[in-house]
Amino acid sequence: MTLLTANSPTAELQALDAAHHMHPFTHGQELGAKGARVITRAEGCWLTDSDGNRILDAMAGLWCVNVGYGRKELAEVAARQMQELPFYNTFFQTTHVPALNLAAKLAELAPGDLNHVFFAGSGSEANDTNLRMVRTYWAEKGQPQRDVIISRWNAYHGSSVGSGSLGGMKGIHMQGGLPIPGVHHIDQPNWWSEGGYSTPEAFGLERARALEAAILEIGPDRVAAFIAEPVQGAGGVIVPPETYWPEVQKIVDKYGILLIADEVICGFGRTGEWFGSQTMGIRPDIMTVAKGLSSGYIPIGGSIVSDEVASVIGNTEFNHGYTYSGHPVACAVALENLRIIEEEGLVEKVRDDTGVYLRERFESLTDHPMVGEAKIVGMMGSIALTPQKETRAPFKAEAGTVGFKVRERCFANNLIMRHVGDRMIISPPLVISREEIDTLIERAWQSLDEGYAAVKAEGLFEPA
Numbered sequence: 001m002t003l004l005t006a007n008s009p010t011a012e013l014q015a016l017d018a019a020h021h022m023h024p025f026t027h028g029q030e031l032g033a034k035g036a037r038v039i040t041r042a043e044g045c046w047l048t049d050s051d052g053n054r055i056l057d058a059m060a061g062l063w064c065v066n067v068g069y070g071r072k073e074l075a076e077v078a079a080r081q082m083q084e085l086p087f088y089n090t091f092f093q094t095t096h097v098p099a100l101n102l103a104a105k106l107a108e109l110a111p112g113d114l115n116h117v118f119f120a121g122s123g124s125e126a127n128d129t130n131l132r133m134v135r136t137y138w139a140e141k142g143q144p145q146r147d148v149i150i151s152r153w154n155a156y157h158g159s160s161v162g163s164g165s166l167g168g169m170k171g172i173h174m175q176g177g178l179p180i181p182g183v184h185h186i187d188q189p190n191w192w193s194e195g196g197y198s199t200p201e202a203f204g205l206e207r208a209r210a211l212e213a214a215i216l217e218i219g220p221d222r223v224a225a226f227i228a229e230p231v232q233g234a235g236g237v238i239v240p241p242e243t244y245w246p247e248v249q250k251i252v253d254k255y256g257i258l259l260i261a262d263e264v265i266c267g268f269g270r271t272g273e274w275f276g277s278q279t280m281g282i283r284p285d286i287m288t289v290a291k292g293l294s295s296g297y298i299p300i301g302g303s304i305v306s307d308e309v310a311s312v313i314g315n316t317e318f319n320h321g322y323t324y325s326g327h328p329v330a331c332a333v334a335l336e337n338l339r340i341i342e343e344e345g346l347v348e349k350v351r352d353d354t355g356v357y358l359r360e361r362f363e364s365l366t367d368h369p370m371v372g373e374a375k376i377v378g379m380m381g382s383i384a385l386t387p388q389k390e391t392r393a394p395f396k397a398e399a400g401t402v403g404f405k406v407r408e409r410c411f412a413n414n415l416i417m418r419h420v421g422d423r424m425i426i427s428p429p430l431v432i433s434r435e436e437i438d439t440l441i442e443r444a445w446q447s448l449d450e451g452y453a454a455v456k457a458e459g460l461f462e463p464a
Helices: 010-020 028-034 072-084 097-109 123-140 161-166 200-218 244-255 276-280 307-313 328-343 346-352 354-367 401-412 434-457
Strands: 039-043 046-049 054-057 114-120 148-152 183-186 223-228 258-262 286-289 301-306 371-377 380-385 418-420 423-426
Touching: 054 434, 072 328, 097 114, 097 301, 097 328, 114 123, 114 307, 123 161, 123 223, 123 258, 123 286, 123 301, 123 307, 148 200, 183 200, 200 223, 200 244, 223 244, 244 258, 301 307, 328 346, 346 354, 354 371, 354 380, 354 434, 380 401, 401 418, 401 423, 401 434, 423 434
Parallel strands: 148 183, 148 223, 223 258, 258 286
Antiparallel strands: 039 046, 046 054, 114 301, 286 301, 371 380, 380 423, 418 423
């Protein structure tokens, strides 16, 4: 076949894509009829498509390009490692230098006694690992009946059979016979949508105590772990009330249940600390990492595990692993990525400078007539669209109808801003400048104005 290039006509690229490429989380026929947007290059916070449009990426790819696009250092490290040792596995009593160095570096960066790393190729794989690891942990401690993992509705922990079951996305559960047995879901700490007349503080305690109620319902001797994102990402950047996480920590401590913090999105500076667990003041037994670990330049994920859990798992043969666990090229790139984050002070920059400025500018969007709430932690934020701010009312139209219209205007205005239902979310590269933040807010405001006009014209600006 004749290979197309980035300079090929857009229509030809779209036709070949529609003919052979199956996209994630996509209605294939609808996309084929519309035509995919073809991204051909990127630099810093900016993408270029096949029509030459220059687009501000306020989602850092898929929450992951923390150091920005076009970092030659990462390409050079990958090339060197491919020439030296392109692949070897870590099975059969074998290791290699990139894997052992990266594991040691992650142990240095992670809080508390999280000193051990089991590598995977993605966050989904790492959460599958966690599911098996916590069940093996309790079996080795003579409590095999402790096999239930509690999670939250609207959480996202991946889309494989195991990780998709751990997550609380009902759309995922509708396909493929999910969730698997032994996973129990409780309600999320989403005050805007579900808080009713409660104050955020009271609601946070109520939703945290739902964990204790579930533990008592299931039986404390049967619950293995609670898994949660410090800030729910794909669920709409749901920032819990300040009372939520301290109460959750008390509950897991009280019942001796393992706490798994899914840091796939929150990790590596996104919240203004190295990990979201530090931002929220929690002490996980396992942290799931991926995405920002390599800034998305190469697939890699892992579970950072406490001394206690690693010690128990180390007493047996853990019959689990992946061909690409600790892939040498991925580990080398991740190490270089962590060096860049450290040497350029990106975590501190988010915490003390650009994150503060982004928060100020982002929260100003609540002045728009269609925006009821703006929540942001570090470099991840969301706005809630509503036809009635005072009551936090949803739209009468099907959930996501208005959000999709605003997202389409964002695309038209060369801004990548995602919608989750009727929430608009951002997660820009950590290297974004103040000037680029200004551009982000200007384009977001323009897109909101255009979306608002369309919604009003179509008679959709009505509360449920």
